[in-house]
Amino acid sequence: MNQDRRADTGLDRLPGELVDWLARPFASFVRIEAAGGAILLVVIIAALALSNSPWADPFLTFWELPVGIRIGSLEAARSLRAWINDALMTLFFFVVALELKRELVLGELRNPRMAALSIAAAAGGMLVPAAIYVVMQWGQEGAHGWGIAMATDTAFVIGCLAVLGRRIPQSLRVFMLSLAIVDDIGAILVVAIGYGGPLDFAAMAFGGLGIAIVLGMGLLGIRSIPMYFLVGALTWLAVDASGIHATVTGVILGLLTPTRRWVSDERLRAILDRVVAYPADHWSGDTEDRKALRLAEVAARETLSPVERLEIMLHPWVGFVIMPLFAFANAGVPISAADLRDPIATAVFFGLTLGKPVGVISFSWLAVRSGIALRPPSLDWGMVAGGGMLAGIGFTMALFIAGLAFGDDHLNAAKVGILSASVVSAVLGTALLAWLSSSRRVEGPSRTAGSTMRQIIDL
Numbered sequence: 001m002n003q004d005r006r007a008d009t010g011l012d013r014l015p016g017e018l019v020d021w022l023a024r025p026f027a028s029f030v031r032i033e034a035a036g037g038a039i040l041l042v043v044i045i046a047a048l049a050l051s052n053s054p055w056a057d058p059f060l061t062f063w064e065l066p067v068g069i070r071i072g073s074l075e076a077a078r079s080l081r082a083w084i085n086d087a088l089m090t091l092f093f094f095v096v097a098l099e100l101k102r103e104l105v106l107g108e109l110r111n112p113r114m115a116a117l118s119i120a121a122a123a124g125g126m127l128v129p130a131a132i133y134v135v136m137q138w139g140q141e142g143a144h145g146w147g148i149a150m151a152t153d154t155a156f157v158i159g160c161l162a163v164l165g166r167r168i169p170q171s172l173r174v175f176m177l178s179l180a181i182v183d184d185i186g187a188i189l190v191v192a193i194g195y196g197g198p199l200d201f202a203a204m205a206f207g208g209l210g211i212a213i214v215l216g217m218g219l220l221g222i223r224s225i226p227m228y229f230l231v232g233a234l235t236w237l238a239v240d241a242s243g244i245h246a247t248v249t250g251v252i253l254g255l256l257t258p259t260r261r262w263v264s265d266e267r268l269r270a271i272l273d274r275v276v277a278y279p280a281d282h283w284s285g286d287t288e289d290r291k292a293l294r295l296a297e298v299a300a301r302e303t304l305s306p307v308e309r310l311e312i313m314l315h316p317w318v319g320f321v322i323m324p325l326f327a328f329a330n331a332g333v334p335i336s337a338a339d340l341r342d343p344i345a346t347a348v349f350f351g352l353t354l355g356k357p358v359g360v361i362s363f364s365w366l367a368v369r370s371g372i373a374l375r376p377p378s379l380d381w382g383m384v385a386g387g388g389m390l391a392g393i394g395f396t397m398a399l400f401i402a403g404l405a406f407g408d409d410h411l412n413a414a415k416v417g418i419l420s421a422s423v424v425s426a427v428l429g430t431a432l433l434a435w436l437s438s439s440r441r442v443e444g445p446s447r448t449a450g451s452t453m454r455q456i457i458d459l
Helices: 002-009 018-051 056-062 080-105 112-136 141-145 154-167 170-194 201-220 225-242 248-256 265-277 288-302 306-330 337-341 343-369 381-390 395-405 408-443 449-458
Strands: 066-071 074-079
Touching (some): 018 154, 018 306, 018 395, 066 080, 074 080, 080 225, 080 248, 112 170, 112 381, 141 343, 154 170, 154 381, 154 408, 170 248, 170 381, 170 395, 225 248, 225 306, 306 395, 337 343, 337 408, 343 381, 381 408, 395 408
């Protein structure tokens, strides 16, 4: 009897803390991103090998196969690569927006000064690389590709941090993940503003109507995920026809997703108590015990907020299916000496490898120095510098923007610049962080290189 009472009151377990509830989704997100980064690396190597092999032509031609449907005079058709880049990548941005919403409401970014550090770092990591690219391409054919150097790849950055394990502080992981998420949102805004087509205001109105319907469904208490996906798909079609890049739909709908739970823990326990009260051999027919069981099923599901439910549902698909498929379709590039020497490749390379760390460090320092942002004590300036180097890994979004900015004449050169910059940034950033972490262990926290850098910057 006493054992049952202890189990019912939860006294047989350690008490839960708010930090556990906040850290669990973050840890899950990081694990999927790290594993996804490893899969991406394998897929990229395979795509590069195939595109520089005797099977290069059929491999590259396959992604240009037209796919679509026609209903009367209405036709929706584009290449296989375009469907991946436009439709499937919408889910990627939807998950990014969900994670940003969760961080802003429930996670690290709900502290305005902590959020300001990541936002400032992301802003510097976008503006400075774009400025370097524009200066190097001023008056040339590739000037329109300024957005390529602005992007950071979340999966590869988290993957590099995972390689370092517990040698680096958790604050660096939180900082880099927040930076990458804000960077992704900034990149999609760049896509919408800088790389959209002529605007169709009627289609824009239909897209706005779809977003309004989603809001109305939420206010009415409609909680059916399939219904939201149906309305979201129709909204995507309208935005796609409007001239605004359709992936913006994923960001908007992700940010509109509620973070509030419908069923509290207390209500769930009360409903489960009703289920337990029925005998185990009476689960048949349209009886009260069956109704209680179905009610418990709904209640258990609705104790998670829509943001958490959708992120748990979609994040593995995005990390392990959509992103590798995107990489396989877009990373294939025949590498030639001419592309390595191309001014576009050079501008992309220096924008990412030089502009990213300079932008991240300088804007972070300005934000902290002005009092706008707060830097955690465990996140010294050496770690920020290493993170800034890793931010130069611009694979996913950089390839995405390159495909929008250039045709076949300049696209290969841009891809070569992206791939080479990503490799160099990953190696340099990981090496610096590994050296700093080893110095911290050997010399102690007061004499690490990061502390030295902090003293120099604080002068």
